[in-house]
Amino acid sequence: MRDHKAQIKQWTRQQTRLARRYSIPIIILGLISSVIAVGLAWCAAELLARILITTKSMKMVGFYLAGFVILSILRSAVLFFQEILATKAGIKAKHQLRMSLIHSIMKIGPSVLHHQSSGILSSLMVDQIESLDGYFSRWMPASVLWVAAPLIILVFLTIVEPWLALIIGLCGLMVPIAQAIFGIGAAVAARKQFLAMTRLQARFLDRIKGIATIVLSGRTEDEAQKLLQSADELRRRTMRILRVAFLSSAAIDCAMVIAIILVSVTEGSQFVHHDSWNQISVIHALFALLLIPEFFAPLRSLALAYQDRARLNGTAESVLELPDVKAKQITAPTMLNVGTHAPEIVFDHVSFSWDEARGKAIDDISFDLKQGEILILSGKSGSGKSTIIEMLLGFIQPTAGEIRFNGVALPKIVPDALTKITTWIGQKPVIFAGTIRENILFAKPSASEEALQAALQAASIHPFLSSLPEGLDTRIGEGGYGLSGGQAQRIAIARAFLKNAPLLLLDEPTAHLDPETEKDIFETLKNLIHNRTVVLATHSTASQMFQGLRLDLHHGKLIAQTRVN
Amino acid sequence: MTDILENPENKNVEMNINSFKNANYSVSNQPISASTAFKQILKVWRKRYFSLFFGCILSLIALGFGLGLMCLAGGRIAMTALGIFAVSSILLKIMGVGRILMRYVERLYTHNAMFKALSDLRLWFFRQLAKGSASGLGFRHRGDVLSRLVSDIETLDGLYLRLLIPFIGSILTFFVFIGVVGYINPGLGLTIAALYSIGAFFLPLVTAFITREKGRSIIQGLAQLRIDIVDFLSGLREIRAFGAENRLQDTIETKEHFLFQKQQDQAFSVALMGVLAFLCGQLAMLCIFAAAFGLFFDKITPFQTVIALFLVLTGFENVIPLTKAGGLAGQILNAAIRIVGINEKCSIVPDGHEEAPLNTDIVFKNVGFRWSDEHQWIYRNLNFSIEQGSRIAILGASGAGKSTLAALILKVVLPVEGVIEFGQKDMTNLTNESIRKRIGWLSQDTHLFDDTIRENLLLGNSRATDEALWQALNEAAVADVVQAMPDGLDTWLGEGGVKVSGGQGRRIALARTLLSQAPVLLLDEPTTGLDADTEKEFFDILNRVAAHRTIILIMHRLTGVEKLDKIWRVANGQLTLEKQ
Structure with a gap:
């Protein structure tokens, strides 16, 4: 547990260090703004003194009025640039953070979804990072300014009137004490709330995905009530934080009010008792009174930004829940390329388990697949076919044994080289939001129009293309709305033709298709298989049309190995 | 995604939806x-x-x-x-x-x-x-x-x-x-x-x-x-x-x-x-x-x-x-x-105001349907009935309009012509929710929620006891699988049920449908994506457990183990009786 906290601290510190340099100019502007505020208060106090005390000469009125105008304009300029720089700082920091997350997730690969639902991950990468805006643009500068700005004001006040400086300074000191008491409570509650928020969001996303199932089960009202309950739960948690957070800003209010009352009462009495001090004191008292809001403003900004800080901690927790990226980086003395021809693949007593409790997904499997040969993995769902394919894609590493490509152990191969020689077609190809053309060119954006047409031809996409209103440029949505399973699969096959890689991995490509469509797809695949090393995982009997090495799997174990030529 | 309309036969649903100009909607x-x-x-x-x-x-x-x-x-x-x-x-x-x-x-x-x-x-x-x-x-x-x-x-x-x-x-x-x-x-x-x-x-x-x-x-x-x-x-x-x-x-x-x-x-x-x-x-x-x-x-x-x-x-x-x-x-x-x-x-679809009656005879009377005026008729003058307690199959090739039929029965869409009666009442007047409570729907797209097995099953019937849950799992032949899991009913299924295999997931979904006590089960290609053995097992289970319910099977072909009263075939916008 302590280790976990230390990790969070380390991560936050790292982010803070990266973003610090963006906040330095904002801090400098903030300090300048405070100095100008002192000047403005002085001008106002001098003017008021000349109005209140009839004996005071009316000289310098013009000077102070001009000063007031010039300083006002200066301050407005400073305020403006402070805002602009704060936005920029937030943007730069968010960008950095998002990109580093994308890199981590790419490194971990699809197995990240075994640890975390895509709802939580997407909310982490979009909303949670956006919500950190305040941390970088507000909290970071405020965390320095809340000490520095009041101190500058206090220095000027001490020069003018030490007694008043002491009163205001003491009141100011109440604030960090109150912050320490309330702030810690608020931070803990805020972190909990943040987790609740993320979980709620994951729940929403899942319910949205299954909305038709809910509606068609006649369960809309029940689910709506459950949703209301979780939304209410979220509200209660949020209120718990706010109760404490508002208390800490009430403490600032309290300190400020006490300072105002003390300054006006103390100085008020002084005027009565020490007539001789009258002239000077009234300026000082007004000066102090005018400065009190300025003195407390940075403290208030910090209190407002306190939630922003808690947000960073919440994000840190979500990020650290991702599987450890560093552990997966394998340091090989020499990284090797593999040739561009169809590879030979050897499994040497390979085992794999997702976690200890669930047992082995793959148990001691060995085979030798020759160049250009077809490997047919057959077995029921859950027998370990997909796990073997995941290994060949390099997403997971065997817990025991070794996989070799052309005699080179898999971990020693440059990942890019592996990607170059492999094409993969899964059960349900992911269709990205965009047109059909974009989706096929995804495999090779640099492909020429001829190559694209050839791929379309080879994958037999033309028949259904002609039925679409805009042909190749028809938009298909997330999840491939409007495309049938067979059509989506043909897009995947066209991608594979376009990429033209020597190793072809087919992970139950017909699992969601009816037998006629399945037969069509297999026919089309026959063209693709030519001259490539192929691994085909399937439970379909139609796969008997392919010849090669056949492995029968059951619960991760190899029960039969036959070679048909 | 769990779209009933997202099936092979409705290739261009997106256009259909966008060009909806039907007065009914x-x-x-x-x-x-x-x-x-x-x-x-x-x-x-x-x-x-x-x-x-x-x-x-x-x-x-x-x-x-x-x-x-x-x-x-x-x-x-x-x-x-x-x-x-x-x-x-x-x-x-x-x-x-x-x-x-x-x-x-x-x-x-x-x-x-x-x-x-x-x-x-x-x-x-x-x-x-x-x-x-x-x-x-x-x-x-x-x-x-x-x-x-x-x-x-x-x-x-x-x-x-x-x-x-x-x-x-x-x-x-x-x-x-x-x-x-x-x-x-x-x-x-x-x-x-x-x-x-x-x-x-x-x-x-x-x-x-x-x-x-x-x-x-x-x-x-x-x-x-x-x-x-x-x-x-x-x-x-x-x-x-x-x-x-x-x-x-x-x-x-x-x-x-x-x-x-x-x-x-x-x-x-x-x-x-x-x-x-x-x-x-x-x-x-x-x-x-x-x-x-x-x-x-x-x-x-x-x-x-x-x-x-x-x-x-x-x-x-x-x-x-x-x-x-x-x-x-x-x-x-x-x-x-x-x-x-x-x-x-x-x-x-506009909501009705009457509760669905106890009688669950479904009768199509001169039903015609097309997505919009610009589209071709999918059905015209369609007449057929599904009596309470009968077990029927509706067969047809991809694109024949099988899933549209399912959508009509579930009141996801309304007929353009004619009437569909549910228990001798015009379906248009019945509340959507009450119809869907009477008809248990299961397809390859049925969604498994990122929740525990228990919560997933309770979606079928929120008042079911643990005993009832186990019985449903037993009927769907997954009880042993769930029992073997370390947390039993409280096992987290994961997003889209990733923690179980496809066949196991489908059987959990079946258990949920069985739990719903709906007198009509509408099964739309329930075994797509399952291997042949699992598919046979699935229908065996179905033969045994759903004895008193109406069963409507929508399939492209039969495996031979289904026990059926009637088999209809969809072609050219009509249903023809294949077996009595």
Whole structure:
């Protein structure tokens, strides 16, 4: 547990260090703004003194009025640039953070979804990072300014009137004490709330995905009530934080009010008792009174930004829940390329388990697949076919044994080289939001129009293309709305033709298709298989049309190995 | 996705949905206007009116204490300076304590009231979404719907907390300026009130106007980014397989850059307006000094000067935050439109008013159906019936219209011609929910929720006991699998049921359907994606367990183990009886 906290601290510190340099100019502007505020208060106090005390000469009125105008304009300029720089700082920091997350997730690969639902991950990468805006643009500068700005004001006040400086300074000191008491409570509650928020969001996303199932089960009202309950739960948690957070800003209010009352009462009495001090004191008292809001403003900004800080901690927790990226980086003395021809693949007593409790997904499997040969993995769902394919894609590493490509152990191969020689077609190809053309060119954006047409031809996409209103440029949505399973699969096959890689991995490509469509797809695949090393995982009997090495799997174990030529 | 319409035979559903012009359906193709959106939201919030109103009153009291405190403090110093003996500091202390307390109470109360109103809105949104989603989400992106439900609704809290309450406060301040400063010196009072109006009303309005377009593009930019990120996460395999890491990163960076650009634009306008608002306040102070020296205005007394000055100082404090809130108005407006417009371009089957009867005979009488006037008829003069308790299969090749038939039976779409009767009653008059409670639906697209097995099963029947759950699992032949899991019924299924194999997932879904006690089971290609052995097992189970229920099997072919009373074949928009 302590280790976990230390990790969070380390991560936050790292982010803070990266973003610090963006906040330095904002801090400098903030300090300048405070100095100008002192000047403005002085001008106002001098003017008021000349109005209140009839004996005071009316000289310098013009000077102070001009000063007031010039300083006002200066301050407005400073305020403006402070805002602009704060936005920029937030943007730069968010960008950095998002990109580093994308890199981590790419490194971990699809197995990240075994640890975390895509709802939580997407909310982490979009909303949670956006919500950190305040941390970088507000909290970071405020965390320095809340000490520095009041101190500058206090220095000027001490020069003018030490007694008043002491009163205001003491009141100011109440604030960090109150912050320490309330702030810690608020931070803990805020972190909990943040987790609740993320979980709620994951729940929403899942319910949205299954909305038709809910509606068609006649369960809309029940689910709506459950949703209301979780939304209410979220509200209660949020209120718990706010109760404490508002208390800490009430403490600032309290300190400020006490300072105002003390300054006006103390100085008020002084005027009565020490007539001789009258002239000077009234300026000082007004000066102090005018400065009190300025003195407390940075403290208030910090209190407002306190939630922003808690947000960073919440994000840190979500990020650290991702599987450890560093552990997966394998340091090989020499990284090797593999040739561009169809590879030979050897499994040497390979085992794999997702976690200890669930047992082995793959148990001691060995085979030798020759160049250009077809490997047919057959077995029921859950027998370990997909796990073997995941290994060949390099997403997971065997817990025991070794996989070799052309005699080179898999971990020693440059990942890019592996990607170059492999094409993969899964059960349900992911269709990205965009047109059909974009989706096929995804495999090779640099492909020429001829190559694209050839791929379309080879994958037999033309028949259904002609039925679409805009042909190749028809938009298909997330999840491939409007495309049938067979059509989506043909897009995947066209991608594979376009990429033209020597190793072809087919992970139950017909699992969601009816037998006629399945037969069509297999026919089309026959063209693709030519001259490539192929691994085909399937439970379909139609796969008997392919010849090669056949492995029968059951619960991760190899029960039969036959070679048909 | 769990779209009943997303089946092979409805290739071009997207066009169908978009070109819906059928008189039977309420299809809103017109974009929703801001006023309609707000009217709808206010309607949802009707029962919160009192607490929202009371929150406004509290905030006004708090503001009053704040104004009083600064005036008294300044006035006190002025009085002593002028040699008038000061009144006791009791009033000052009351004002001070009042301000601290009231501000705390007011903020807690208003936030709580607002969050309650947001919960109401989420509930309303979900119900609306459900109304338009019997056939799945269609062209609406999951990520987009989620951001409407979560962040757009959250944005709306600014409507009350950051716009309405400060606005009401500034109306009070405005009249205080008119009343107090105007009493001292009408010309000065009017000038300051005018400056205040510029700062507190006009500039926020201008900000709102300028940022309206930008606010919309910020929300859109965010939604676009989310879509790309969801694509990125679900397509990790494809990305690796095609070496598209850099390209995907570029796409995301482009979307992010677009969003950032808009955020920066907006920050620029808001900062500019904020500065102008600040200058209004400074100008108001300058006017008071001028009046004190008798320049431009009638001269005011020193005491009046101090009161006016501190009033202005405190009163103008909320002007800069108000201008910033004005910048939110655009976002809030667009969020409201997006929330209310969730069912835009969706067809909603009108709800009936009668409960579905106990009798479950389903009779098609001269039913004709097509997606729109421009489309070809899928069915014409279709007549057939499914008697209570009978077991029938409807066979047909891909594209013959099998899933459209399922949609008609489930009242996801209404017939264009003719009548479908459910228990001798016209289905149009029956409530959608009651029909769907009577018909248990299972297809390859049935969604397994990212929840425990127990919660997934309870979706079928929320009052089922553990015993009933186990019995259903047993009937669906997965009890042993669940028993072997370390947490039994409380095992987490994972997103889309990733923690179990496809066949096991389908059987859990079957258990859920069996649990529902629905007298009619509509099974639409329930075994697609299962291997031959598992498929046979599945139908064996079905033969045994659903003895007393009506079974409607929609398949492209039979395995031979199904026990059936009738087999219908769909071809050319007609059903022909194949076996009696």
